[in-house]
Amino acid sequence: MDQQRLNQQLILWVRLLLGLQYLLGGINWWYKILPFPSITDPVASANKHAVLMAMIETGWMFQTAKLIELLTGLALLFNRFIPLMLVVSFPVALSTFILDAMIGPTLVGFLGGTTSFAVLWAKFLDLVYFGGCVLAMQGFLMIAYFDRYRPMLVARAEAKAP
């Protein structure tokens, strides 16, 4: 298989996998199918991060993120408005990654001997398998669709009144 065909296949499969992951994450908020926070879970039980609790407590912020996940999942699976939805969902993917990537204190604790390797390993797996995985797939697809973004990357854009 030549490299161009391989890349096309990679784009197709990564698109479907990311779409499925977003769709499951989005559906789970309204219809609980996964052990992650859902609309039916009490706020007090939700969490490893105070940030997440604060988002849920606003009553709209987490819902919006989940709606974006749902729409992005559908867009990726049905190949509709993909470049647009990748941009719209990027802040969600980045925030999820940052939340999962907060392993600094654990790393410091491990180096200082106060935290066990098991704790560090658990945090690392969480970082790689959820936030990191989504960000890697999202980044890969955004590079694949980079030609669609090129027109936006002008320093001084002329506005055109309707």
Next chain:
Amino acid sequence: MNARNSCIHKAGRHLFTALGIVSLFLGITSTGWLVLIVDQWALPWKSLAVMAPPPAPQAARQQTPPQTR
């Protein structure tokens, strides 16, 4: 100049393929795991415990919050 551009282009294509392969591997394992734990039809939710830090001795007596992402 053309040879240099071609070299950069080639390296970029290889990097793109490498990122794609890493993304595909992570995507299959991560999304596969998520699909398998949907409604616990193939794997129990507690399989995610591998990513939950073991509770500290004093916290172990309290109720463990659910996994979040």
